Amino acid sequence: MIRLATVFSGIGAIEFALKKSKLDYRVIFACDNGERELNLSEEEKNHVNQLKNNIEKNEFIKNKYSELKKHNFVKDSYFANYDIDDSRWYEDIRYIDGKEYNGEVDLFVGGSPCQSFSLIGKRKGLEDARGTLFYEYARLVKEIQPKVFIYENVAGMITHDKGKTWEVIKNIFESLGYDIHWQILNAADYGIPQNRRRLFVVGFKEPRLFFHFPEKIKLEKTMFDFLEPKVDSKLYLGKKGFEFVTNPKNNNRAKINTKIIRTQKANQQFNWNGDFVFERLQTVQDNSAIMKRAYVGEWNGELGVIRLLSNRECLRLMGFTDDFKIVVDSNNSYRQSGNSIVVNVLQEIISSIQLVETLDNE
Numbered sequence: 001m002i003r004l005a006t007v008f009s010g011i012g013a014i015e016f017a018l019k020k021s022k023l024d025y026r027v028i029f030a031c032d033n034g035e036r037e038l039n040l041s042e043e044e045k046n047h048v049n050q051l052k053n054n055i056e057k058n059e060f061i062k063n064k065y066s067e068l069k070k071h072n073f074v075k076d077s078y079f080a081n082y083d084i085d086d087s088r089w090y091e092d093i094r095y096i097d098g099k100e101y102n103g104e105v106d107l108f109v110g111g112s113p114c115q116s117f118s119l120i121g122k123r124k125g126l127e128d129a130r131g132t133l134f135y136e137y138a139r140l141v142k143e144i145q146p147k148v149f150i151y152e153n154v155a156g157m158i159t160h161d162k163g164k165t166w167e168v169i170k171n172i173f174e175s176l177g178y179d180i181h182w183q184i185l186n187a188a189d190y191g192i193p194q195n196r197r198r199l200f201v202v203g204f205k206e207p208r209l210f211f212h213f214p215e216k217i218k219l220e221k222t223m224f225d226f227l228e229p230k231v232d233s234k235l236y237l238g239k240k241g242f243e244f245v246t247n248p249k250n251n252n253r254a255k256i257n258t259k260i261i262r263t264q265k266a267n268q269q270f271n272w273n274g275d276f277v278f279e280r281l282q283t284v285q286d287n288s289a290i291m292k293r294a295y296v297g298e299w300n301g302e303l304g305v306i307r308l309l310s311n312r313e314c315l316r317l318m319g320f321t322d323d324f325k326i327v328v329d330s331n332n333s334y335r336q337s338g339n340s341i342v343v344n345v346l347q348e349i350i351s352s353i354q355l356v357e358t359l360d361n362e
């Protein structure tokens with residue numbers, strides 16, 4: 001049984017990967033603030049710090065978030081799909097005391113939001129990152145001492161600020177005594193037709209000299225293999241949308257019928273960004289709901305209609321199979337899948353880590 005803790009948990013890509021790989025796991029805790037911003041006063045921060053334990057801190061922070069009157073839709077998705085009770089859910093990484101979980105976690109996973117930050121490395125230690133959400137992740141690694149951690153972020157983290165940010169981050173992980181391995185992996189190299197390049201850092205408490213990242217797998221599927229036979233007619237573009245996405249000037253924002261899609265992003269469903277599907281007129285002309293809504297235009301010498309990817313298709317293209325329950329509205333679902341990690345990539349990493357073997361050998 002793998003004891004798992006996640007932060008910036010989102011829709012639980014690692015949870016889903018473990019399940020898909022049929023590995024037994026238990027959620028020790030998960031944490032996500034649902035992209036809401038909570039700013040406590042100094043006085044309130046001191047107050048939380050003085051509270052006795054996570055139960056009290058969690059209650060205080062949950063109350064503060066509920067005062068924002070914005071709902072946590074990420075939590076809705078998480079609770080609908082994974083086995084967890086409320087006491088194991090934290091709203092905000094900044095107020096978790098990891099010491100209470102010391103030695104209780106085998107695998108710790110998270111990818112801090114890619115807020116822009118510049119880190120100045122002076123002391124080559126944790127303090128160099130104070131004030132960032134990366135700091136909170138590293139602090140929890142230090143406090144919890146998981147056997148293995150996986151940290152994920154955008155590939156640009158490596159080159160950010162001429163490589164200085166990454167230098168500091170690497171030093172911090174090493175200063176915590178972890179043996180770290182890192183690589184940029186593209187989802188398209190692991191069975192999913194999406195060009196999503198992400199940095200993965202795997203850290204081992206016990207050095208693992210022979211670890212290597214998973215070998216690439218030949219891509220045998222295209223976007224078309226992930227499409228639903230029928231989608232909601234509201235996904236079809238009207239005249240303005242059709243003209244926008246077929247205009248060659250917008251080629252770097254909108255792509256139509258590509259075999260390998262672009263990186264899904266949280267906000268791509270607005271302003272006609274992202275990937276689109278062209279359907280020939282013959283295939284839709286008998287569907288009155290589509291014909292009522294969609295603009296019929298010409299693309300590549302053929303008449304047809306253009307539509308967005310559906311929520312389900314976006315999830316599939318992130319490696320979530322159809323047993324993943326969608327319980328939030330369409331915009332939130334697009335955001336959440338665009339923010340997630342490709343499940344297949346995590347499955348391959350997990351198998352390279354040989355986590356179960358590691359635990360069994362003890």
Ligand SMILES: C[S@@+](CC[C@H](N)C(=O)[O-])C[C@H]1O[C@@H](n2cnc3c(N)ncnc32)[C@H](O)[C@@H]1O
Binds near residue numbers: 013074092336339340
């Ligand atoms: C890039 S997404 C990670 C998604 C996740 N990897 C998944 O599998 O879906 C970053 C997440 O961090 C969350 N977040 C941002 N600030 C946070 C904070 N202070 N505490 C906890 N979660 C936070 C956001 O709500 C968002 O869901």
